[in-house]
Amino acid sequence: MAKYTGFLIDLDGTVYNGTEKIEAAVEFVSKLNEKGYPYLFLTNNSSKTPKAVADKLTAMGIVAKEEHVFTSSMATAAYVAExxxxxxxxxxxxxxxxxxxxxxxxxxxxxxxxxxxxxxxxxxxxxxxxxxxxxxxxxxxxxxxxxxxxxxxxxxxxxxxxxxxxxxxxxxxxxxxxIGKPEAIIVDQAMEQLGSEKANTLMVGDNYQTDILAGIRAGIDSLLVLSGVTKETELEQVGEKPTFMIKSLSEWSIE
Amino acid sequence: MAKYTGFLIDLDGTVYNGTEKIEAAVEFVSKLNEKGYPYLFLTNNSSKTPKAVADKLTAMGIVAKEEHVFTSSMATAAYVAExxxxxxxxxxxxxxxxxxxxxxxxxxxxxxxxxxxxxxxxxxxxxxxxxxxxxxxxxxxxxxxxxxxxxxxxxxxxxxxxxxxxxxxxxxxxxxxxIGKPEAIIVDQAMEQLGSEKANTLMVGDNYQTDILAGIRAGIDSLLVLSGVTKETELEQVGEKPTFMIKSLSEWSIE
Known part of the structure; x- marks a missing residue:
């Protein structure tokens, strides 16, 4: 899927579950780094600073610096400042x-x-x-x-x-x-931060109602991973489907 | 209107406006006392004790003891205890x-x-x-x-x-x-406290959306006094009208 050169990645349910990391996500992020694809962890968490989020991810062995984190608070600040x-x-x-x-x-x-x-x-x-x-x-x-x-x-x-x-x-x-997911605003602000175009950006998350809807509303492609809250059967009820759906991020090839 | 032998009386907009007493209401309450008709001041205020409410009324020259006050908190306590x-x-x-x-x-x-x-x-x-x-x-x-x-x-x-x-x-x-107005519960609890029957109890207030609706929902007669929030023209829009409407409590005769 070489089409995608920028990635917006949800955290809870996608990269970790609570305090437990998801191994396939660790490898996924590691490959993005190898290939040099820019990515941002996109979280609705408004209370933590990007440093606090990056520290948690680093402790799990995930490649994450402050500049890889984009919170709903950062999107809100960027929106107001605009x-x-x-x-x-x-x-x-x-x-x-x-x-x-x-x-x-x-x-x-x-x-x-x-x-x-x-x-x-x-x-x-x-x-x-x-x-x-x-x-x-x-x-x-x-x-x-x-x-x-x-x-x-x-x-x-x-x-x-x-x-x-x-x-x-x-x-x-x-x-x-x-501002936060499922609104388009946080996705628009994140793409601006990432310097990524709509056509080449993929929204990755486990929650249809927040992550995937945010991607759909922002007009970008989305990847639902069934490692968190949304179950495959729930997708039968929704209007617009995610662009892709996989059981684990290990199924996704990064070229 | 000798039919009514029990009175539920709203406070703000009916007996006083903010810190200013309404003279006609002072006389109205005074007449209830002369005739020996039981009454309760019925307020949605949940934060004050009945003593604090009675003290404010007494300072305005209104005959009010603790037992004349029925707050939404007292109605709530009575409802839960029941x-x-x-x-x-x-x-x-x-x-x-x-x-x-x-x-x-x-x-x-x-x-x-x-x-x-x-x-x-x-x-x-x-x-x-x-x-x-x-x-x-x-x-x-x-x-x-x-x-x-x-x-x-x-x-x-x-x-x-x-x-x-x-x-x-x-x-x-x-x-x-x-529990509070416009719900019937506070009116039911107040009538129980007052020892008054539905047919003989009058709900008196200035606010159609709280006082009068509470009376209607509890199935008792109501008297709207135009000394507070509800204006005469607003009544054209409402489904069920108050039983009576007057400009000032001085128009109401207590026999």
């Missing part, structure tokens, strides 16, 4: 979000807010929500890193960004612009 | 909620949770939401004091209970049982 380079942003989120916004040259503030940007925030407070709600009612644009409603943990499914973000959406009546 | 007298309840809310639950004989706990009860909580934290979400996913019943999405304040409209509650609803996919 709209207004010096925007005044009120951020409700963790380190991964605030550092991405600052690195994109945006001004983090709680005064004269032009954008309210929200992601997962495990230090959430009523006051943060109050500031965000007042700003949105006052005309600030409302941007959300990702819509995932649940966050897997060893305790079970905890509230995800999408559920926290619903507070501001419900109280103001304003639906945010979502 | 379902299971010794229920193990995890409460996300303020003083008005936790004290009502404790006074109803329920056990407040974060272990082996049978009911997750949520209202306005300005000390909200991610950990509280996590405990609530895990319990609901584990089969605990999910009860919400009221669905109001916005909370008026001198800063503007802040997030109301309904918007905070949406975190748990969205992350678990479980819709809570709402």
């Amino acid at each position: 709209q207004k380079p010096d925007a005044r942003v009120y951020a409700i989120g963790e380190d991964g979000l605030t550092s991405a916004l600052a690195e994109a040259g945006l001004t983090l503030t709680d005064q004269n807010i032009e954008y309210v940007v929200m992601g997962l925030d495990r230090q959430l407070s009523y006051e943060k929500l109050a500031i965000g709600a007042l700003a949105i009612r006052n005309g600030a644009k409302f941007i959300a890193t990702n819509a995932d409603v649940a966050l897997p943990s060893e305790r079970g499914f905890l509230p995800g960004s999408g559920s926290l973000i619903s507070v501001l959406a419900v109280t103001t009546g304003v639906t945010p612009t979502y | 379902q299971k007298p010794d229920a193990r309840v995890y409460a996300i809310g303020e003083d008005g909620l936790t004290s009502a639950l404790a006074e109803a004989g329920l056990t407040l706990t974060d272990q082996n949770i049978e009911y997750v009860v949520m209202g306005l909580d300005r000390q909200l934290s991610y950990e509280k939401l996590a405990i609530g979400a895990l319990a609901i996913r584990n089969g605990a019943k999910f009860i919400a004091t009221n669905a109001d999405v916005a909370l008026p304040s001198e800063r503007g409209f802040l997030p109301g209970s309904g918007s905070l509650i949406s975190v748990l609803a969205v992350t678990t996919g479980v819709t809570p049982t709402y």
